[in-house]
Amino acid sequence: MNPAQVAVVLNENVVMHTPVLIKPIVGRELVSFxxxxxxQGRDDPGKYIVxxxxxxxxxxxxxxxxxxx
Numbered sequence: 001m002n003p004a005q006v007a008v009v010l011n012e013n014v015v016m017h018t019p020v021l022i023k024p025i026v027g028r029e030l031v032s033f034x035x036x037x038x039x040q041g042r043d044d045p046g047k048y049i050v051x052x053x054x055x056x057x058x059x060x061x062x063x064x065x066x067x068x069x
Contacts, residue, residue, distance in 0.1 A: 001040075006032035 007028050016025040016034060025031050 001036055003029075003032040003036045006035045 010028045010032055012028050013026075014028055014031045016031045018025070018034075025034050
């Protein structure tokens, strides 16, 4: 995915927050570039997986277990 493809779906004033950087990335041009570079660095470019999804599910399961006890 290139920056132009990403930019099509972004608002002009988009703000991207990431745990990797201290400051947010602001603006369509910079965010589209960051997303483009990010998608090239994965094993399956273009496929996004929420990294915390397993932890969220485990937390939900623990919570359900405590409520049922």
